[in-house]
Amino acid sequence: xxxxxxxxxxxxxxxxxxxxxxxxxxxxxxxxxxxxxxxxxxxxxxxxxxxxxxxxxxxxxxxxxxxxxxxxxxxxxxxxxxxxxxxxxxxxxxxxxxxxxxxxxxxxxxxxxxxxxxxxxxxxxxxxxxxxxxxxxxxxxxxxxxxxxxxxxxxxxxxxxxxxxxxxxxxxxxxxxxxxx
Amino acid sequence: xxxxxxxxxxxxxxxxxxxxxxxxxxxxxxxxxxxxxxxxxxxxxxxxxxxxxxxxxxxxxxxxxxxxxxxxxxxxxxxxxxxxxxxxxxxxxxxxxxxxxxxxxxxxxxxxxxxxxxxxxxxxxxxxxxxxxxxxxxxxxxxxxxxxxxxxxxxxxxxxxxxxxxxxxxxxxxxxxxxxxxxxxxxxxxxxxxxxxxxxxxxxxxxxxxxxxxxxxxxxxxxxxxxxxxxxxxxxxxxxxxxxxxxxxxxxxxxxxxxxxxxxxxxxxxxxxxxxxxxxxxxxxxxxxxxxxxxxxxxxxxxxxxxxxxxxxxxxxxxxxxxxxxxxxxxxxxxxxxxxxxxxxxxxxxxx
Numbered sequence: 001x002x003x004x005x006x007x008x009x010x011x012x013x014x015x016x017x018x019x020x021x022x023x024x025x026x027x028x029x030x031x032x033x034x035x036x037x038x039x040x041x042x043x044x045x046x047x048x049x050x051x052x053x054x055x056x057x058x059x060x061x062x063x064x065x066x067x068x069x070x071x072x073x074x075x076x077x078x079x080x081x082x083x084x085x086x087x088x089x090x091x092x093x094x095x096x097x098x099x100x101x102x103x104x105x106x107x108x109x110x111x112x113x114x115x116x117x118x119x120x121x122x123x124x125x126x127x128x129x130x131x132x133x134x135x136x137x138x139x140x141x142x143x144x145x146x147x148x149x150x151x152x153x154x155x156x157x158x159x160x161x162x163x164x165x166x167x168x169x170x171x172x173x174x175x176x177x178x179x180x181x
Numbered sequence: 182x183x184x185x186x187x188x189x190x191x192x193x194x195x196x197x198x199x200x201x202x203x204x205x206x207x208x209x210x211x212x213x214x215x216x217x218x219x220x221x222x223x224x225x226x227x228x229x230x231x232x233x234x235x236x237x238x239x240x241x242x243x244x245x246x247x248x249x250x251x252x253x254x255x256x257x258x259x260x261x262x263x264x265x266x267x268x269x270x271x272x273x274x275x276x277x278x279x280x281x282x283x284x285x286x287x288x289x290x291x292x293x294x295x296x297x298x299x300x301x302x303x304x305x306x307x308x309x310x311x312x313x314x315x316x317x318x319x320x321x322x323x324x325x326x327x328x329x330x331x332x333x334x335x336x337x338x339x340x341x342x343x344x345x346x347x348x349x350x351x352x353x354x355x356x357x358x359x360x361x362x363x364x365x366x367x368x369x370x371x372x373x374x375x376x377x378x379x380x381x382x383x384x385x386x387x388x389x390x391x392x393x394x395x396x397x398x399x400x401x402x403x404x405x406x407x408x409x410x411x412x413x414x415x416x417x418x419x420x421x422x423x424x425x426x427x428x429x430x431x432x433x434x435x436x437x438x439x440x441x442x443x444x445x446x447x448x449x450x451x452x453x454x455x456x457x458x459x460x461x462x463x464x465x466x467x468x469x470x471x472x473x474x475x476x477x478x479x480x481x482x483x484x485x486x487x488x489x490x491x492x493x494x495x496x497x498x499x500x501x502x503x504x505x506x507x508x509x510x511x512x513x514x515x516x517x518x519x520x521x522x523x524x525x526x527x528x529x530x531x532x533x
Contacts, residue, residue, distance in 0.1 A: 101343055122405065131336075
């Protein structure tokens with residue numbers, strides 16, 4: 001397919017022209033994509049980012065392509081310079097370059113992109129298989145603690161009492177299991 | 182010329198009744214695990230990695246007291262190469278500075294890499310296609326270690342890993358297959374393409390990014406999320422067994438339809454190994470691969486498949502230098518390797 005801007009070179013990448021509802025997707029060559037990016041940057045609008053090859057780098061391997069695709073979809077709504085995992089502090093852009101997350105909390109910090117990437121990689125979104133009891137209990141405890149904080153801040157005291165009781169029960173169960181081990 | 186050999190005649194059966202023979206060389210199942218409150222190794226500081234190593238070492242001492250647990254840096258360079266060539270540790274771990282560690286059972290049937298891409302990579306090894314056995318061994322150790330370690334896990338994504346390609350079960354089951362017959366009949370590319378269409382990873386002998394030197398391939402699952410461990414292991418085992426069958430068929434066709442192609446390949450390889458004065462590792466592996474096929478078909482005197490497998494290991498840089506008891510330059514190694522192989526091949530003859 002020919003570039004929809006210069007109509008000469010082969011189209012290699014997609015850019016968005018215009019804003020929001022009027023936005024139009026164009027398939028263009030790398031040179032036109034760069035020109036459009038410069039023009040948009042000068043005009044102060046968000047620049048379309050050609051995903052590979054535009055900076056002389058070799059084309060991204062499969063992993064990078066999948067992550068790029070996920071970022072392209074979600075990245076339109078979220079600025080790429082936005083930090084970061086609140087626990088390890090890595091930036092979205094850093095993770096994207098190295099295809100490696102910084103810490104387990106990154107899965108929550110970059111959940112939107114990763115949902116797409118995980119599906120592309122595995123053709124599945126839900127774990128099936130081994131459940132480590134200790135880790136499962138820790139996860140449940142964290143969920144209850146978060147809900148308890150929310151309830152207290154929202155002054156929903158009856159709900160908070162119920163959550164506190166559930167936490168106590170969980171701690172008792174863990175205590176019993178700990179003794180059994 | 183007709184050879185009257187049945188390529189399956191020497192095959193053994195695994196416990197599961199799958200024809201594994203010597204086409205399936207060995208298999209491995211690895212489980213990727215990470216600690217909940219620690220950075221993944223690639224982003225961790227040396228101090229972080231040392232702390233993780235300490236926690237894992239403690240857990241191993243409690244649950245696997247017979248294991249040798251060492252920091253990678255504690256090994257001499259040659260010994261590190263020996264571990265890599267024996268498939269116990271990866272290239273990434275080999276190059277990891279502080280905090281990289283390895284733990285292995287006395288019989289090397291289980292090995293834990295510490296601070297490789299993930300905090301723990303628990304690997305079970307088995308002969309032929311006994312992936313179920315390899316998985317059960319790795320899984321049992323994993324369950325014991327979890328008593329002491331807080332794993333990163335969520336109900337939705339399962340075990341959380343440094344790369345999203347390993348989330349879920351964190352399990353990769355791989356079979357190492359010798360597929361020279363398929364190469365010689367010109368079908369290897371279509372087999373590899375077929376496997377990739379079934380969402381299996383096909384790699385060379387050295388793991389990620391390596392060429393399939395000597396036509397030794399590792400076939401493993403691409404997806405680690407969405408199926409349980411037993412289902413993944415069964416699927417990879419079944420597909421590897423099908424590839425083994427295809428290799429048998431290719432060998433049968435070679436013998437019946439193009440015996441001269443086969444004999445020429447074997448004779449040339451034997452001549453080079455008996456006469457060469459310089460042999461690089463990859464080059465030697467290509468010729469030994471042919472010798473392995475010939476040994477499997479019992480076309481050589483005084484050469485068994487197990488002998489060739491041993492040579493494939495012993496001629497690699499780390500093992501070679503260890504055997505010579507001295508560090509060698511690349512050129513010196515090529516010379517010593519050719520000497521070593523000339524000596525080992527001196528009395529081998531082609532039967533036809």
